[in-house]
Amino acid sequence: MSDRMSGQSLQARRIARLLGVESTDLEYLREVPEAELRVLHDQVARAVFAGGEQRMAKVAGLSRSIPAPLAGRLAERFLPPLVAARVAELLEPERARDLVGRVSVPYLADLAVALDPVRARPVVRAIPPERIGQVAGELFARGEHALMAEFVTSVERPALKPPWRWPAPGTCSPCCRCWSGPTTSSTSSSTCRARGCARSPTP
């Protein structure tokens, strides 16, 4: 299901995912303000998952009873992301912190798309910043920029810092304060090798 309909709001796309329809099937919601679509999304989510709360609470509780590696494998293999997101919102933060390392980044990204940023805040804040960064990278690659913005207030500050990277081969990192253009600097070198520059790259 494509979720990159140009001009389609984030909340409308999220509602479409909840309903299992294409975004174009909700074209008639185009004039509804985004804030009201957010309210509608929550109402639709409650309606769609009505009657299943008890089962999902049991699944969340079960995650405490079985080893985390097994729980993670079972979740990724058998729990659709929409269902997993509802369960994740009910997890104890400490358990969520353990489980996020047991499933793949693509699965976590699928799950993040289905999460409610407000209800999931305690769980999201418990996730290690490095894992947040990996999922953010996956969401960014998918073009889910608006969704990422929704989670900015849910993550801890360290998770918002971009990971530091070595400069690509043949380039000089601006943080070397060397603007002499392409150099012989190497990703394995701790020193910028640009002519006349003996500084070490710094984050």
Place this chain on the structure above:
Amino acid sequence: MNDAAADPDPLTATLRDTPPPAVQALAPELRERLAEQVRAGRARQRRLGEEAVASALRGVPLPVRGLVRKAIG
């Protein structure tokens, strides 16, 4: 919410809540369409959830399968 459930408007009844103003202002046929989509979405999620639980149980090691089945009901 009880009042919303008794409301004859199909969307309000399906959501069991009063939709936002701009959604309430939609034409009746569009509100009915959304209500149908929500009902279909609910049936779909129920089916997916049952299938997921059944599949997951088959993946649980036999010694603990009964425990897991009992735990999730």
